[in-house]
Amino acid sequence: MSDIVLGTCEITAWRGRDELIVTLPKKWQAYLRKEQGREEMVLRAGNRRVTVRVSYQSRQDVQMTVAVRRALLLPLGAVSVRAVEGELHFGPFVGVYALPSDEPGNLFGEMTSLLQDMTKIAALEGVALYVFLPGEIDWKAGVARCYAYKDKEGKQSWVRTKRPLPDLILPKIMGKPLRWRERIRFDLGQIGQRVPCGTFSMATGHKWEVHRTLMQQDATRRFLPETRLVRSPEDVEELLARHRIVYVKPCYGTQGYSIYRLSLKAQHVRIQYTKHKRTLTHQLKRSGEKWRSFLRKRFCGRRSFLVQQGIELLTDRGGGPVDFRWLIQKDGQNRWEITARVARVGNFDAITTNLHTGGRAVHAPDLLRQNGFDEEKSLRQVLDKLDEASLLIARQIEEKAGRIGELGIDFGVTKRGDVYMIEINPRPGRQMLKQTSSEVRALSLQRNLEYAKYTTGFAPPT
Structure with a gap:
């Protein structure tokens, strides 16, 4: 028996029973193996494993007793399923590695709303997403003490719960803050040993290593300032x-x-x-x-x-400097896609356009039209050049670093339309998309989850 993706199913409760019993859709039966000829089989969720009594029915959901869910640490709701050598695997379990905030009602600071929205999309994609803090995984026991965002008494809120070890980790911590340094260092060592698919993206290296990598190829060298x-x-x-x-x-x-x-x-x-x-x-x-x-x-x-x-950057009509952030992501079939094209405008005489230092985000084609690229041909030429540069750079970085799920690539554009790469952000935020397009922001989160399914083996075949 081989590895077959069965799709997404709904986990529902089989009330009133403490035995290890599940009912499965009948169409899965051909892909699953019974243990020693009995009406039993193996279920897995992340690193958890249990042998259960099984029956098949015409319903499309999976019913299981509390005892099964407790053994697997499996939540109710939508999850993806695959058959691996006759065993049934639920997942993927994606752990977001984050830091807490001291702000009341804002558990993870400025990332709280993003993680809430990502959790809702994860439910639609059949991804079991949760958030954990440094030091919160019991690596020896194989249990993640974590936060899940779900309905509780008719209201959505963050609740404390337990889940299997993640199949894949999405890091959202910048650097190693002193207060958390030792816990983070320990976790990173365990992640390398115990998380099957590791982290969402491999490290790209610091800016000098990135520059040296891009200097090796003529195709990317032409976009680099000295x-x-x-x-x-x-x-x-x-x-x-x-x-x-x-x-x-x-x-x-x-x-x-x-x-x-x-x-x-x-x-x-x-x-x-x-x-x-x-x-x-x-x-x-x-x-x-x-x-x-x-x-x-x-x-x-x-x-x-x-x-x-220094690049003589394009400026907006108010004199503020402008640069461009291209968000480029892997989709559910491991293909690079350009998700967002954003212009960032700094305050007059500002030296950066970062939103954290007072910049604002604008849809890139709109800003170009407003600042001299009014002919469709010249506008298209600049956008095409930025698209080409982002794809070439992403592929070159991936070839050097290994698996990468997304990059935020910053470009400078001169008044003549010359394009220069300023820097690469391996963990791009979504604040700029909050200012420009809620639909594109949602797409960016969806693509993260689709790529997580691909990486963990739960993506449906093309």
């Missing part, structure tokens, strides 16, 4: 002398913070950075010791930085 890893003040000095404007940014993402724009103005350097959503500016004399000391202390310490050629 970039260096900062090892000494001379690395910044040389690019600044050549381009007059450079950006210096950490090798690991910071949602727009700790990014500096350095502009050469005669014998001075204008230094700009963002703090509390405001752009702060000061000047240093280029020949002075304060300038050299600034470079050494700020960019040549323990934290690694890149220096990158």
Whole structure:
């Protein structure tokens, strides 16, 4: 017997029985094996396993006793099913790895509404989605203490429950916050050993490694601004002398913070950075010791930085800088698809367009039309170039890093329509889609779940 995807079913309760009994749709019988010729078979849910008495019926739902659900830690409702060597597997169990928030009524901070919406779509897709915090999985016992979003007394809310170990983990934690560092470090070690499909995306590496990867191919190299890893003040000095404007940014993402724009103005350097959503500016004399000391202390310490050629970005009619975020995702058949095309507009004289530093999101074609690309031909050329660049970059990164489910790729576009890649976000947020299109936001969550089904073996064949 081989591996057969049977589709999605509804798990319903068989009340009043403590025995290990299930009833299954009759059309599945040909794919399932009875234990030793008896009316018994093996059911699995994640890492959980139980042998049950089985009968078949014409109904399409799966009825099971409380004893079976308790043994499998299986929730009621929709779930996907496949037959593997004659055994029946329920899943996939997808664990979202997140941090809690101190905000009352907002369990996971700004991600709370996104996770609630994702859970609702997961129910339609037949994915058992739950959220767990660092240190909340009992790896030895194989039990996840977690949060599920479901109906309770007629109201939807987050409830504490238990689930099998995840088949796949969707990380939503940026970095390793000090308070959680040891728990996260321990969990990451266990994930590598005990989670069958690991994490949703492999690590892409820090920005310098990404740049080096893309420099290896002519197809992607042409979209890159000149970039260096900062090892000494001379690395910044040389690019600044050549381009007059450079950006210096950490090798690991910071949602727009700790990014500096350095502009050469005669014998001075204008230094700009963002703090509390405001752009702060000061000047240093280029020949002075304060300038050299600034470079050494700020960019040549323990934290690694890149220096990158400044691009003369397209600006909107109010003078704010504009860049473009292309959200590119894998679908349920492992194909790259462009889900969202968004323009991000910064405040006047801002150095970044990140929403966390005060930027706003606009539908990309609309912004291009409003800012000089009014002819259909020129508009289409820029959009096609951005589409081409995003697909080429995603494939090249995937070839190097391994499995990747989605990327947020940021581009700069000049007034002439030249396209440059600014950076890649391996864990793109959805705040920009909340501002531009609720339908596209929902599609982006759906594609995550479809790809999770593909990765765990529960996707229906084409």
